[in-house]
Amino acid sequence: MDYAKTYRALETFLRDKVLRGEESAIEEDTPLLEWGILTSLTTMELVAHIQQEFGISIPVDRMFGDNFKDLRSITRLVVELGGGTPGSEPQETATAHGASEVQG
Template sequence: MQRSIIVNQLNEYIAQQILDGSNIDLQETTPLLEWGILNSLEMVRLLQFLKEHFLVDIPPEKMIPDSFVNPGAIADLIMEETNK
């Protein structure tokens, strides 16, 4: 799957499920942690989405802030884990 498609799907999920359909213009570099978009509860929901939608289990050692700083970083993590 192309990285741009993954980013778009992540942005759509975040806008619809985490931001309750907000019209915020999410970009690949939107700072999810800095802006408080992702908190611990939303992180659990996001990890479940990644597992169901992208069929990827993120190992505990990869669950670090740098991996979830923005949609681009999450897309990179998904691609890394699916290409193993």
């Protein structure tokens, strides 16, 4: 996964949907949690966006502050989890029980 494309896609989402187009600058190290840019609600919106945009689910054991403290950390998390390029769809795979499961 391309770090720069992922970063830009996440930055755009934060600026358009979380900051609602405000002229605030978001840098790689802007403290999103500390400054209240990401709250519990906006973090869940971001997680839903990551699932839809990159086709991955963030495991519960990766849902902690250090992974969401700034844009750099969020981008690294998405890249580490192997999400597809922005706009990719989750892939369906068959499970051992014959049911479909969304993979990311």
